[in-house]
Amino acid sequence: MAAPDYFEFLGLPRRLNLDAAELQRRFYALSRELHPDRFSRAPAAERERALSASAVLNDAYRTLRDPIARAEYALGGAGDTEQPPPELLEEVFEANEALADSDADEIAAAHRRFSALLAETDTSLPALFARYDEGEPAAADEIRAALARRRFLKKLVGRLENV
Amino acid sequence: MSEVLQIDFGGRDAAPVVGIDLGTTNSLVAFMDLTGPRIIPGADHGRLVPSVVHVGDEVLVGAAAQRMLIDDPARTVYSVKRLMGRGAADVADELKLFPFRVAEGSESILRLDLGGRTLTPPEISAMILRELKRNAEKALDKEIKQAVITVPAYFNDAQRQATKDAGRIAGLEVLRLVNEPTAASLAYGLDKRNEGIIAVYDLGGGTFDISILRLHDGIFEVLATNGDTHLGGDDIDNRLLKIALEDAASEWGQDLSHNGAFVQTVRRAVIEAKERLSFVPQTTIELAWDGRTYSRLLTREQFERLIRDIVDRTLGPCRECLKDAGLDVEQIDEVVMVGGSTRIPLVREAVANLFRTRPHTELDPDEVVALGAAVQAGILSGRVEDRLLLDVTPLSLGIETMGGVVSRLIHRNSTIPASATEVFTTAVDGQRNVLIHVVQGERELVKDCRSLARFDLKDIDPLPAGMARIEVRFLIDANGILNVTARDQRTGRENSVEVKPSYGLTDEQVEAMIRESFERAEEDLKERQVREARLEADTILAALEKARNDDAWLELGHIERAMIERAHNELMMVYCSDDYLLIRLHIEKLNTATMGLAEKMMNSAVRAALKGTKIE
Numbered sequence: 001m002a003a004p005d006y007f008e009f010l011g012l013p014r015r016l017n018l019d020a021a022e023l024q025r026r027f028y029a030l031s032r033e034l035h036p037d038r039f040s041r042a043p044a045a046e047r048e049r050a051l052s053a054s055a056v057l058n059d060a061y062r063t064l065r066d067p068i069a070r071a072e073y074a075l076g077g078a079g080d081t082e083q084p085p086p087e088l089l090e091e092v093f094e095a096n097e098a099l100a101d102s103d104a105d106e107i108a109a110a111h112r113r114f115s116a117l118l119a120e121t122d123t124s125l126p127a128l129f130a131r132y133d134e135g136e137p138a139a140a141d142e143i144r145a146a147l148a149r150r151r152f153l154k155k156l157v158g159r160l161e162n163v
Numbered sequence: 164m165s166e167v168l169q170i171d172f173g174g175r176d177a178a179p180v181v182g183i184d185l186g187t188t189n190s191l192v193a194f195m196d197l198t199g200p201r202i203i204p205g206a207d208h209g210r211l212v213p214s215v216v217h218v219g220d221e222v223l224v225g226a227a228a229q230r231m232l233i234d235d236p237a238r239t240v241y242s243v244k245r246l247m248g249r250g251a252a253d254v255a256d257e258l259k260l261f262p263f264r265v266a267e268g269s270e271s272i273l274r275l276d277l278g279g280r281t282l283t284p285p286e287i288s289a290m291i292l293r294e295l296k297r298n299a300e301k302a303l304d305k306e307i308k309q310a311v312i313t314v315p316a317y318f319n320d321a322q323r324q325a326t327k328d329a330g331r332i333a334g335l336e337v338l339r340l341v342n343e344p345t346a347a348s349l350a351y352g353l354d355k356r357n358e359g360i361i362a363v364y365d366l367g368g369g370t371f372d373i374s375i376l377r378l379h380d381g382i383f384e385v386l387a388t389n390g391d392t393h394l395g396g397d398d399i400d401n402r403l404l405k406i407a408l409e410d411a412a413s414e415w416g417q418d419l420s421h422n423g424a425f426v427q428t429v430r431r432a433v434i435e436a437k438e439r440l441s442f443v444p445q446t447t448i449e450l451a452w453d454g455r456t457y458s459r460l461l462t463r464e465q466f467e468r469l470i471r472d473i474v475d476r477t478l479g480p481c482r483e484c485l486k487d488a489g490l491d492v493e494q495i496d497e498v499v500m501v502g503g504s505t506r507i508p509l510v511r512e513a514v515a516n517l518f519r520t521r522p523h524t525e526l527d528p529d530e531v532v533a534l535g536a537a538v539q540a541g542i543l544s545g546r547v548e549d550r551l552l553l554d555v556t557p558l559s560l561g562i563e564t565m566g567g568v569v570s571r572l573i574h575r576n577s578t579i580p581a582s583a584t585e586v587f588t589t590a591v592d593g594q595r596n597v598l599i600h601v602v603q604g605e606r607e608l609v610k611d612c613r614s615l616a617r618f619d620l621k622d623i624d625p626l627p628a629g630m631a632r633i634e635v636r637f638l639i640d641a642n643g644i645l646n647v648t649a650r651d652q653r654t655g656r657e658n659s660v661e662v663k664p665s666y667g668l669t670d671e672q673v674e675a676m677i678r679e680s681f682e683r684a685e686e687d688l689k690e691r692q693v694r695e696a697r698l699e700a701d702t703i704l705a706a707l708e709k710a711r712n713d714d715a716w717l718e719l720g721h722i723e724r725a726m727i728e729r730a731h732n733e734l735m736m737v738y739c740s741d742d743y744l745l746i747r748l749h750i751e752k753l754n755t756a757t758m759g760l761a762e763k764m765m766n767s768a769v770r771a772a773l774k775g776t777k778i779e
Binding site for chain 2: 003035052054055056058059066
């Protein structure tokens with residue numbers, strides 16, 4: 001029952017910058033082959049297999065279609081997302097203060113600032129992904145840190161938005 | 164030509180699979196034949212079978228049951244779909260408007276008290292399904308054992324399971340539950356575009372769905388779905404009903420809102436007025452009751468003011484759905500309208516405004532879902548090969564964790580089948596069971612989500628706390644129904660999982676209902692056979708009475724006459740027995756005894772006829 005590797009399952013190279021059109025093409029082709037609809041009159045064991053295989057296919061497609069989920073999957077998780085990234089420690093502390101004091105101006109300013117940081121992190125990813133795809137050993141750790149930072153920022157921006 | 168020959172269009176051995184739209188207001192059955200999907204009409208030639216069941220001495224379904232809404236409202240159920248997969252507490256408010264009552268002891272499973280017989284919503288739905296099954300068997304002259312049944316896209320697991328249970332109770336293997344808007348897109352997509360994004364707006368009698376799909380070379384990929392399982396034409400009817408009841412009460416100085424028959428009379432009148440207002444600018448709500456008449460002018464403008472908020476409630480889910488699909492309104496190529504309530508001009512106007520395009524209304528909004536179900540039945544039986552539906556789960560699935568917080572495992576709008584795996588362990592030494600509480604919904608806390616079931620993982624090897632590693636796989640199948648399997652990671656052995664549904668029937672309960680329905684079906688069959696035998700006896704007895712006045716009777720010898728009299732008396736003696744075989748035996752005997760008489764009568768008739776021609 002151990003899930004197969006999603007890249008292998010879809011017959012795609014283990015790359016973080018993936019050809020989206022190719023991914024979709026393979027997903028559709030495999031769906032035609034594996035979907036339970038194709039096995040509705042098959043013996044029970046075969047039906048079970050089709051159900052299981054098409055669940056894996058859908059899970060794989062869902063994961064690989066989204067660049068962030070794809071990178072997290074390929075690198076085995078995003079790392080620690082609870083702790084603020086060290087370089088942002090001070091600013092996060094101030095944002096939390098603003099939230100605690102319900103200081104609307106400060107909150108708005110923090111929201112702008114962290115949204116910009118989030119966007120910046122997002123734009124940095126494709127280049128990092130390309131370095132990973134070219135086999136640069138240090139890239140993986142950098143990506144993990146970027147993904148963790150992204151997750152943290154996203155949560156914080158969400159909190160600042162919901163005031 | 165050769166293409167046609169390659170396809171098996173229901174050869175003698177191919178068991179047909181029908182498509183069923185089990186609707187709140189009407190139900191339909193359809194079948195895929197040479198020319199495409201077509202609706203199978205009912206006994207009264209109606210294409211729609213009203214989803215109304217009367218449980219009296221015998222069970223009536225459809226138009227016949229609809230008439231009983233006024234004569235015997237307490238034993239007549241309509242809109243039972245609204246009660247599927249729900250608990251008594253959920254429907255308390257709604258039931259205030261229904262004439263039937265909830266039975267005692269319905270805390271865990273909702274049961275309706277219908278004058279002595281208590282029935283669950285799946286059993287009542289099964290009666291509708293059985294009627295559709297009979298209609299299809301009559302039309303196709305084959306036994307129907309398998310079906311595709313449609314459900315609202317926004318139905319949760321319990322509502323889906325209840326629908327599947329209803330199928331089983333009716334003696335149908337439900338090959339697939341397919342979402343109504345998706346089914347509709349299949350019916351529409353048959354000869355339409357090969358590529359594009361379409362939105363399906365489905366406002367039926369009791370439910371609202373919106374689905375957005377990407378069409379690509381025969382693949383119908385649902386991108387997102389949203390809706391409200393308690394929003395539909397019923398809400399409009401109930402609003403008009405309430406006003407008319409109050410109005411009549413003040414006009415007559417008498418409150419009749421507790422009189423079931425009166426309420427149904429008013430309901431009928433307001434529904435008819437509503438339907439007329441889709442075609443004319445004004446109409447009159449008219450009814451007669453107990454020698455009095457009630458008449459009230461209603462303009463379309465007034466009507467639209469009354470229902471605008473109900474129509475507006477559909478727009479929020481549409482916007483959410485667009486957002487979830489990651490699309491802007493401009494990216495929607497076409498909008499398809501489904502469900503009887505989309506005939507209302509205000510609904511069409513609201514949809515056109517939101518999507519900035521004229522919605523499709525070419526296919527009958529009452530029939531399009533059943534037609535699509537038949538197409539899906541064709542796909543499953545291999546008759547339709549180039550089309551494939553990829554649907555999604557409408558609600559996120561999660562498990563309860565510490566502090567009543569939901570840990571989400573499968574997100575809404577995930578393509579199904581979808582799965583997630585979690586590893587569980589024990590909290591105390593030697594623990595043998597682990598209980599997992601599964602919920603459905605988008606909220607953070609368990610109490611705000613819909614409890615789905617508790618899964619009891621059993622036979623865990625006794626180990627120190629935290630040592631066991633039970634890998635649990637949550638799998639939502641192509642019907643949108645959850646399956647849970649568990650495996651001990653250490654031994655690789657499967658753990659048994661006992662399912663305790665929060666709302667709905669256990670497997671054992673469904674089995675018991677299937678048995679009971681078979682027994683009842685046998686009883687019903689026997690009764691029908693007795694009735695038919697007596698009818699046949701009536702025919703031959705009446706013919707004999709007539710023959711006594713014929714000249715041929717006088718031509719008979721006295722022995723032959725005596726034998727006829729004896730056979731006649733014997734048939735009269737068994738006529739009232741409930742052994743239909745005995746009745747048939749004596750019908751046969753009388754038949755044999757009167758053979759000579761019949762021949763003589765025939766001859767004299769021929770003689771008379773010949774005489775007749777000569778004269779002319």
